[in-house]
Amino acid sequence: MAEPHRFHLHLTVQRASRSSLQPSEGQIRQWLRHALRRSAMITVRLVDRPEGRSLNQTFRHKDYPTNVLTFPYPDENPRASTRLHGDLVLCAPVIKAEARLQHKPLLNHYAHLLIHGMLHLQGYDHENETEATLMETLEIDLLTQLSIPNPYLDCPAHG
Template sequence: MNTDEPALWLDVQLATEQPELCPPEEQLFTWCCLALQLSSPKAPEVTIRIVDNPESQQLNNDYRGKNQPTNVLSFPFESPIDLPAEAELSLLGDLVICLPKVIKEAAEQQKPVLSHWAHLVIHGMLHLQGYDHETEPEAELMENLEIALLAKLGINNPYIAII
């Protein structure tokens, strides 16, 4: 990798009525880089789109068949089969994060909002890199990685409920 090139190319889209409640782009970049588990000759490209409930609900319904907003959706880039090898696209994918859902969940879980943001960005970034939680072993691997990455930020295990 060229030393002048960043570890990641990040495009942030604020498609929310309350952009002032979004974490700064520099913070999103830090969380994305922390979660980056791939080594590649080219810096991967990621888009984070921060939306409100209606867009989150529509996307969640369209892609997952669940007619309700959700906190984060991950859309990994799938390279076309007929793409020549020399094209070397560095697109990792897109994350769509629902601002009102993040704020509501943080309050319900009694967690700092920025800690919940960090968790969801890291969680989504891991999905973009092929991690999943469909089976118990997959979930355990992904959750342990999330816990370790969040600990580097001084953030407690997000899977332990506050009593």
């Protein structure tokens, strides 16, 4: 696997949530770069429940706010481009509630969901058991390298 820090990350962070205790831009950058396997242009938007619910309804046809939504943007010429382009939308109040419910440090949960979203942007998925095992194993490995415990231990099913 390539060294993640050799890739360029152009990051924009948008804060549209009033929720307290959000990660800093530096933390977001660190976590995304750690999961990065090619250069990328990423926007991370932190939202509250109404926007999270609206986006989840519009794009996934699910009428509730979810923790993270991933929006990859296809390149005009994917064969010529090595840059990844996409948005990650995180619903701060949902993440805060999940962390509390799962007895996890809030910033560890943010790190996990940002890495999870970054892997989705790079083509990983969890639609079947094989893909889910591969993606979860990679997430656990990346988080362990950051001294963050396995997020799937004693954790309710995700999806």
